[in-house]
Amino acid sequence: MQNLFTDVPERLDEECFEAILENSAVTVERIVSKGHRSPASGWYDQDRDEWVVVLQGRAVLAFEQGADMTLAPGDHVVIPAHRRHRVAWTDPDVTTIWLAVHY
Amino acid sequence: MQNLFTDVPERLDEECFEAILENSAVTVERIVSKGHRSPASGWYDQDRDEWVVVLQGRAVLAFEQGADMTLAPGDHVVIPAHRRHRVAWTDPDVTTIWLAVHY
Numbered sequence: 001m002q003n004l005f006t007d008v009p010e011r012l013d014e015e016c017f018e019a020i021l022e023n024s025a026v027t028v029e030r031i032v033s034k035g036h037r038s039p040a041s042g043w044y045d046q047d048r049d050e051w052v053v054v055l056q057g058r059a060v061l062a063f064e065q066g067a068d069m070t071l072a073p074g075d076h077v078v079i080p081a082h083r084r085h086r087v088a089w090t091d092p093d094v095t096t097i098w099l100a101v102h103y
Numbered sequence: 104m105q106n107l108f109t110d111v112p113e114r115l116d117e118e119c120f121e122a123i124l125e126n127s128a129v130t131v132e133r134i135v136s137k138g139h140r141s142p143a144s145g146w147y148d149q150d151r152d153e154w155v156v157v158l159q160g161r162a163v164l165a166f167e168q169g170a171d172m173t174l175a176p177g178d179h180v181v182i183p184a185h186r187r188h189r190v191a192w193t194d195p196d197v198t199t200i201w202l203a204v205h206y
Contacts, residue, residue: 004179005177006177020154025129028204051131074106075106077105101124
């Protein structure tokens with residue numbers, strides 16, 4: 001048994017992505033952020049749909065088209081494939097823990 | 104945008120299962136329990152693997168073979184297809200919120 005809220009890296013120089021389960025159809029990953037945002041250079045443009053939830057902390061998702069979304073614990077959203085998005089902000093004081101399902 | 108921790112039914116006469124996303128390859132569901140356990144009559148025996156996490160509350164999973172597992176918030180476990188299991192206990196005082204990925 002593992003725990004999503006513990007086993008968090010002590011130093012978070014970079015955002016931390018960790019696959020919890022992965023097969024040909026689906027990937028579940030935990031993302032740990034603390035003040036990180038996506039590289040300014042571009043957008044995520046993914047081949048698969050993604051369902052993402054913030055479990056702890058707070059984050060802002062930005063989209064190439066459409067309004068920003070502020071996510072608090074429990075907030076979840078589907079990001080369809082090829083909807084270009086980035087993480088514009090994560091809480092600098094609290095570790096933000098996300099769960100993402102790519103399918 | 105929806106929230107996993109809110110929009111919880113006020114009355115929970117029965118355990119509440121709600122599909123968050125569903126396609127041919129994967130189902131993500133939220134389960135809300137409060138003192139519920141599986142029917143005494145039998146075991147869950149599922150055709151697909153299941154990854155399950157407790158996000159709030161507390162629960163005990165029992166297995167036909169192997170020791171019980173007590174899950175606190177963040178605890179997650181894979182239940183392989185056809186590993187017979189049941190929910191032996193959930194916290195009667197706090198709403199237990201689970202997330203399950205069937206894949």
